[in-house]
Amino acid sequence: xxxxxxxxxxxxxxxxxxxxxxxxxxxxxxxxxxxxxxxxxxxxxxxxxxxxxxxxxxxxxxxxxxxxxxxxxxxxxxxxxxxxxxxxxxxxxxxxxxxxxxxxxxxxxxxxxxxxxxxxxxxxxxxxxxxxxxxxxxxxxxxxxxxxxxxxxxxxxxxxxxxxxxxxxxxxxxxxxxxxxxxxxxxxxxxxxxxxxxxxxxxxxxxxxxxxxxxxxxxxxxxxxxxxxxxxxxxxxxxxxxxxxxxxxxxxxxxxxxxxxxxxxxxxxxxxxxxxxxxxxxxxxxxxxxxxxxxxxxxxxxxxxxxxxxxxxxxxxxxxxxxxxxxxxxxxxxxxxxxxxxxxx
Amino acid sequence: xxxxxxxxxxxxxxxxxxxxxxxxxxxxxxxxxxxxxxxxxxxxxxxxxxxxxxxxxxxxxxxxxxxxxxxxxxxxxxxxxxxxxxxxxxxxxxxxxxxxxxxxxxxxxxxxxxxxxxxxxxxxxxxxxxxxxxxxxxxxxxxxxxxxxxxxxxxxxxxxxxxxxxxxxxxxxxxxxxxxxxxxxxxxxxxxxxxxxxxxxxxxxxxxxxxxxxxxxxxxxxxxxxxxxxxxxxxxxxxxxxxxxxxxxxxxxxxxxxxxxxxxxxxxxxxxxxxxxxxxxxxxxxxxxxxxxxxxxxxxxxx
Numbered sequence: 001x002x003x004x005x006x007x008x009x010x011x012x013x014x015x016x017x018x019x020x021x022x023x024x025x026x027x028x029x030x031x032x033x034x035x036x037x038x039x040x041x042x043x044x045x046x047x048x049x050x051x052x053x054x055x056x057x058x059x060x061x062x063x064x065x066x067x068x069x070x071x072x073x074x075x076x077x078x079x080x081x082x083x084x085x086x087x088x089x090x091x092x093x094x095x096x097x098x099x100x101x102x103x104x105x106x107x108x109x110x111x112x113x114x115x116x117x118x119x120x121x122x123x124x125x126x127x128x129x130x131x132x133x134x135x136x137x138x139x140x141x142x143x144x145x146x147x148x149x150x151x152x153x154x155x156x157x158x159x160x161x162x163x164x165x166x167x168x169x170x171x172x173x174x175x176x177x178x179x180x181x182x183x184x185x186x187x188x189x190x191x192x193x194x195x196x197x198x199x200x201x202x203x204x205x206x207x208x209x210x211x212x213x214x215x216x217x218x219x220x221x222x223x224x225x226x227x228x229x230x231x232x233x234x235x236x237x238x239x240x241x242x243x244x245x246x247x248x249x250x251x252x253x254x255x256x257x258x259x260x261x262x263x264x265x266x267x268x269x270x271x272x273x274x275x276x277x278x279x280x281x282x283x284x285x286x287x288x289x290x291x292x293x294x295x296x297x298x299x300x301x302x303x304x305x306x307x308x309x310x311x312x313x314x315x316x317x318x319x320x321x322x323x324x325x326x327x328x329x330x331x332x333x334x335x336x337x338x339x340x341x342x343x344x345x
Numbered sequence: 346x347x348x349x350x351x352x353x354x355x356x357x358x359x360x361x362x363x364x365x366x367x368x369x370x371x372x373x374x375x376x377x378x379x380x381x382x383x384x385x386x387x388x389x390x391x392x393x394x395x396x397x398x399x400x401x402x403x404x405x406x407x408x409x410x411x412x413x414x415x416x417x418x419x420x421x422x423x424x425x426x427x428x429x430x431x432x433x434x435x436x437x438x439x440x441x442x443x444x445x446x447x448x449x450x451x452x453x454x455x456x457x458x459x460x461x462x463x464x465x466x467x468x469x470x471x472x473x474x475x476x477x478x479x480x481x482x483x484x485x486x487x488x489x490x491x492x493x494x495x496x497x498x499x500x501x502x503x504x505x506x507x508x509x510x511x512x513x514x515x516x517x518x519x520x521x522x523x524x525x526x527x528x529x530x531x532x533x534x535x536x537x538x539x540x541x542x543x544x545x546x547x548x549x550x551x552x553x554x555x556x557x558x559x560x561x562x563x564x565x566x567x568x569x570x571x572x573x574x575x576x577x578x579x580x581x582x583x584x585x586x587x588x589x590x591x592x593x594x595x596x597x598x599x600x601x602x603x604x605x606x607x608x609x610x611x612x613x614x615x616x617x618x619x620x621x622x623x624x625x626x627x628x629x630x631x632x633x634x635x636x637x638x639x640x641x642x643x644x645x646x647x648x
Contacts (some may be wrong), residue, residue, distance in 0.1 A: 054547050060477070098549035105547075110540035115373050115562045124558075125548045151355065158373065174548060 002070075003181045003214035004053070004101075005029040009067035009077075011048050011057070011238075018286045022048040022062075024238040030214040030231070032181065035205075037225035037246070038218045039261075040235030043282055046218045048238075050184045052077060053216070054103050055093040071100055072181050099129035101182040102175030104204075107191045108168035112159040118170045119145065119155030125177045144173040148203060165196035169203065176207055183208065184216045189224060201228055222265060226250055234258050237283050237293040240312060244319035255321045256298045292324070300325055377566075380642040387638020393631035401447035408441035413596040421614040431616040433607065439620050442598035446621065449599045450628070453510055454580035457517035458572060461525045464518070466568065469526035473533035474556050484530070487523040495520040499582055503591040513592050517582050521575065528571045532564035539563070566643030573636030577629040584625050600625050 011023040023045040030036045038046050051057050053069055055076060064077045076096065078089040097103075105111040113121060122141035126132055132140065142152035148169040150162075159167060168188060175183060185204065189197040205228045208215045217229055225232050225246065232249045234242040234257065242255040253259050260278045280297040283289060292298070292305045304324050312320045313327040321327075381387055400407060409429075416436035424431045430439035465487075472483040490498075498520035506512035536542070537560060545559045584601025586592040593599035595606070600621040607618030 056543060056546055094549045094551060096549070097547055103544075103547040105540055105544055107540060111544045113541045113545070113559055113563070116558075124550070128549050171544070174544075 001032050002029050003032045003034075003072065004216065005068075005070040006049070006053075007068040007070070009049070009052065009069065010065040011045070011052055011067075012063055012065050013048075013058075013061045014063060015061055020285045021288050022238050022285060023052070024288070025067075026235075026238070026240055028233060028240075028243075030182070030216060032214050033209065033212045034231065035208060035215040035217055035229045037229035037232040038216060038235060039220060039222060039225055039232065041220060041282060043237075043285065044235040045238040045285075046220075046235055047186055049235075050103065050186045050216065050218055053182070053184060054097060054101065055090070071096060095129070098125050098180070099178045100180050101184065102178070102180040104168075104171055104175050104183065104185040104188045106187040108164055108171050109191065111171050112167055114159055116158075117156050118159055118162065119152075119157075122170070122174050122177050125174050129178045141173075141177065144177050145170070147207070148173045165192055165200060168192060168196075168200050172200070172204060172207070176211060176213070179211050179213075181214060182216070183213045184218070186218045187220070188217075189219070189221070197224075204228065222261065234261070237285060237288060239293060240320070240322065241294065242319075242321050243312065248316070248319040252316075252319070254315060254319075254326050255323050256300045256325075257294050260297075260299075377642045381638055384638040384641060386634045387642070390631040390634030390636075390638065393627060394635055397447055397451060397628055397631065400444055401451050404445050404448050408438075408444045410438040410441040412442045412445040412598045413437065414441075421610060421617065423614070423616055430620045431614070433603075433617045434610055434614070437596075439603075439617060442603060443600070443620055443624050446598040446600045446603065446624065449510065449593055449597060450580050450583055450601075450625075453514055453517070453583050454576045457514045457521070457579045457583075458525075458575045460514065460518035461521045461575070462529070462568070462572060465522035465524075465526035466529040469528070469530035470533050470556060470561070472526070473530040473537065474552065474560070480530075483526075487526050491523040491527075493520075495524065496582070496585070499586060500589070500591060503586050508592065508594045510593065513583060513586060516586070517579050520582075521579070525571075525575065529564070529568055532567040533560050535567075536560045536563045566640070569643065570636050570640040573632050573639060577632035577636070580625065580628055580632075 006026060006028045009023055009026045010021075013020040013022055026045070026049060028036060028038075038049065040046050048057070048062070051062070052064060053071070053076065057064070064079050066079055067077065068075050069077045074092075074096070076089075076093060112118065116124075119138070119141050122144055123134075123137045126137040126140050127134070130137060130140070138155075142155055145152045145155065150166055150169055150173075154161075159170075162170065168191075172188075188204065189200055192200060201224060204215070207213070217224065219225060229246050232244065232246050233240050234249070234255065236257050242249060242253065242258045249258065253262055257278075260276075263276045264278060266272070266275055278297055283293050283296065289295065291307060291309055292301075293309075295301050295305050298305065300323075302324075308324075310322050310324045310327055312322045314320050315326050315329070381391075414437060416432065416438075418436065419428070419432050420436040421434055422428055422432045422436075428438050428440065430443060432438055433442070468483050468487070472480040493501075499516045502516035502519055503512060506515060533556075542555060542559055545555050550559070583592055583599065584604065587599045587601030588605040590602075590605065593602050595602065603621035604618055604625075607614070607621070611618055
């Protein structure tokens with residue numbers, strides 16, 4: 001069952017300096033119990049996608065220009081600028097947040113209210129959505145704490161009495177307390193050290209399976225993707241460059257950008273002086289080119305790349321790449337626009 | 346599932362729970378109290394403040410004479426055993442008047458600040474929370490209020506409403522309200538940027554809940570501190586207004602009006618003026634010391 005579906009999402013930030021095109025025509029879908037990794041460098045639009053799903057885009061700057069996001073079949077975005085419409089959407093979103101979709105934030109140190117007992121913070125989510133009595137909610141919160149590996153003895157402790165990894169587990173417990181169908185994790189392990197990272201990832205994977213949650217994992221760590229994701233989308237300048245199962249992306253990466261990303265990874269068996277980098281900078285999303293956004297940095301660029309913008313094309317079942325060169329190769333095969341294939345999946 | 350919570354850990358926790366038992370929990374308030382206790386000056390301020398409040402409460406027990414008891418034979422006497430602070434030009438015992446004066450100055454000071462914070466603070470919080478147009482409208486109105494110097498405004502209000510404690514409270518609270526709303530607005534704006542507010546939104550908390558349960562408790566440090574300082578200023582304002590005859594009328598003792606009455610005899614009997622002045626000074630000093638300590642204690646970064 002598809003738990004989260006994003007269709008042709010376009011998000012702009014309207015600032016005094018100009019319009020920043022943060023997300024351009026992104027389509028994704030995640031089924032229950034599945035994990036999709038969203039990778040990309042800083043500014044690629046990963047967090048904007050997460051915030052749009054939760055309806056937390058900063059207002060009035062952030063605006064959804066077009067597209068749909070379906071959470072359990074319900075559209076959660078409002079493209080209209082009308083106040084009243086936004087307001088009614090807000091009310092609906094408030095019910096969905098926490099109950100149908102949960103979010104894990106990047107920095108556990110600051111994601112918990114410092115003046116509230118951690119147990120109460122978990123109870124609060126349950127009270128907001130769960131239709132449970134106070135004592136039942138407390139019981140459920142304690143269960144959640146045990147589930148993420150923190151003794152319920154510590155229900156009455158304050159966030160400053162926990163370590164970073166434990167705080168992140170509390171945040172996970174909060175996000176999962178009402179058993180949401182969709183869980184969005186925005187770089188959940190970036191602020192943690194490596195051993196704790198592994199623990200937290202394993203925990204998330206475990207809980208995802210237990211609750212059959214669709215997990216959107218936002219990260220810039222390819223190792224994390226390889227570890228727990230089923231599918232992966234490589235984002236660049238607000239567009240999906242390559243999309244497929246983890247096997248597709250890791251065993252058979254095709255897009256020049258994905259290849260460059262893998263090249264930039266340090267290798268364990270080779271001794272190199274300097275790590276490889278991708279030359280140049282990501283194109284300014286206030287001023288995106290009309291041609292391929294990766295053109296300036298691509299080592300395979302040709303005349304055609306500077307003339308038109310390629311579309312996401314399926315090159316093998318379930319594996320999509322947004323590049324002319326690969327589309328060319330596959331010309332006789334499938335060159336149906338990606339969004340259609342995706343939706344028919 | 347990964348054995349994150351091992352039996353050994355569970356055993357430790359159980360032991361801990363058993364031994365600790367009803368051990369006092371470390372709450373933010375308790376931590377703050379611990380830090381406050383370390384600050385001697387703040388404790389001195391707090392003790393003086395408590396003594397002053399007790400004085401006001403038990404004024405009739407403590408005062409040796411009635412505040413309006415005139416002993417015309419003993420006018421303008423210097424301090425003696427019978428009159429520890431001497432007497433004024435009507436032969437009234439100054440000590441008794443100072444003690445009863447605490448009943449006027451302190452409640453008016455506290456009450457006016459409470460009202461100013463309740464009204465101004467609420468407006469400031471609403472402005473900060475909503476931002477945009479709402480913020481603009483509220484704060485521009487406050488700006489208009491603030492364009493009149495608070496002292497002048499207090500004088501104008503007190504003069505038009507007439508004398509009396511209630512009018513005095515109104516005058517002070519209205520004139521200081523814009524400044525208080527700014528303080529609360531600034532505090533909420535700072536807290537609003539924190540991740541846990543976004544996290545509260547992400548779990549579906551309503552606006553009111555975000556404001557009351559998440560923002561206010563985190564902003565309370567700043568607000569509480571400026572509260573104590575404001576009380577000090579308010580007491581000074583009461584005294585000033587009384588001094589120019591707009592506050593409390595005779596024979597009710599008020600420190601400011603006692604000062605004002607004493608100024609005529611400043612040369613012959615300076616004690617008439619010195620003691621109430623001293624009381625104002627001590628009260629303001631105590632409030633400032635306590636407020637200062639409170640600010641440090643409530644800021645967990647200043648360990």
